[in-house]
Amino acid sequence: MKKKLIFWVEEYFYNPNSTQKLLSLLLLPFSFIYCFCMFLRFKSKKSEDLGVDVISVGNLSVGGSGKTPLVTALASRYEDTAVVLRGYGRESSGLLVVSSGSEILCNVAASGDEAMIYAHKIPGAIVIVSEDRKKGILKAREMGAKIVFLDDAYSKHEIKKLDIVIDVESKNSSCLPSGPFRERLWSQKEALVVKEGRDFKRVVELKNKSDKMSLITAIARPERLDSYLPEVVSKNYFEDHHSFTKSEVFDILQRDKAESILVTYKDFVKLEQFDLKLSLLDMHVEVEENIFKTVDDYRGFGNAKKD
Structure with missing residues (x-):
């Protein structure tokens, strides 16, 4: 039942049939309310500098976008790196250090699949899962990280960071529940929008x-x-x-x-x-140099570690 529901929702958002299109239209007033609430939430937040360079990579819509391989490619370029993510689908809760940067400290059930990918693919990076990203960042800083990559954290407006947003094409540009978008690209917020095929492949x-x-x-x-x-x-x-x-x-x-x-x-x-x-x-993914330049400019120097 859960599997059928999830696949139905993915179809509804990205490849709707005529019935789903009608439902989307009926839900449009609720989308306006949702999107306005998200805007008010954004305006109410004040970003806090956590004493470490923070780069967020994600997308505005629900569903996959290729952020995991992009985070992997970016984080692999730098030294003293950490990756912090929520750890969706894991059996654990709270803050958990998945990898110390030299050793994997738990199994995939506790970490969640995406965190374990980072632990395998970037063996020199600290990997932390935490529903509270701020706590995860502070733990990474305590462990010696100089740059922290957040997996899917555009909406964490209370954290000072560089936002890299992957542009995902969709026939439906509405916010939830009428469409797949969790939030808008607010004009008052700076973000680097990247696209597969142009900025990375x-x-x-x-x-x-x-x-x-x-x-x-x-x-x-x-x-x-x-x-x-x-x-x-x-x-x-x-x-x-x-x-x-x-x-x-x-x-x-x-x-x-x-x-x-x-x-x-x-x-x-x-x-x-x-x-x-x-x-x-x-x-x-192979990443265009303009993205690394943006990261280096945000950090205030251009000393990215070459592969």
């Missing part, structure tokens, strides 16, 4: 390929993978951040008579514990 590498692969993935709007997919026996979509069981994965493997399960890195960090043969659709 995805590079996909297929690792551990087999002749017969079944795709299993739990990412938002999984159809985004279609242009990168090799031939697969079947496509099996689960709701974003789904916690897999070994039996449901093994059943698909057996049903398809597949030689391996094809996964993204977000799925890999959850499925590697099951000791099944995995093929990996590994994705990273």
Whole structure:
């Protein structure tokens, strides 16, 4: 039931049928109220300098946008780095240090899938999950971080930061609940708007390929993978951040008579514990220098560490 509801909502926001379009139109008055409340919230906040350089990377709409690989690419460029995120879908709560920058300190169930990606992909970075981003930033600073990247924190207007916003194309530009937008790009707030294909591009590498692969993935709007997919026996979509069981994965493997399960890195960090043969659709992004220049200008110097 939960899976069907999530997929229905994704369709409603990004590829609506005629009934969903009508519903969106009926909900438009509530969207105006919601958006006005978000504007008042923005105006009521005063940003606080937390004594460390803070860069937020995210998008204004619900659903996936490619922020995880972009944060990874940016954070990998600098020394004394931390990544702080909410840790959506994790079994833990409160502030948790996932990686000290030299050692991963918990499992994926406690950290959430996205935080574990950062712990694997940026082994020298501190990774912290916390519903309270301010507490997470202060903990990162205490641990020696000089630059903190926030995963999806445009709405944290109470924190002094550089906002990098990924422009996600949508046929529906309305705010919730009529459309997918959680907030507007307020004209009184400075932000760098970046777009895939212009400011960064995805590079996909297929690792551990087999002749017969079944795709299993739990990412938002999984159809985004279609242009990168090799031939697969079947496509099996689960709701974003789904916690897999070994039996449901093994059943698909057996049903398809597949030689391996094809996964993204977000799925890999959850499925590697099951000791099944995995093929990996590994994705990273190549970033234009103008983004690094903006980060360096915000920090007040241009000493980015080259790869």
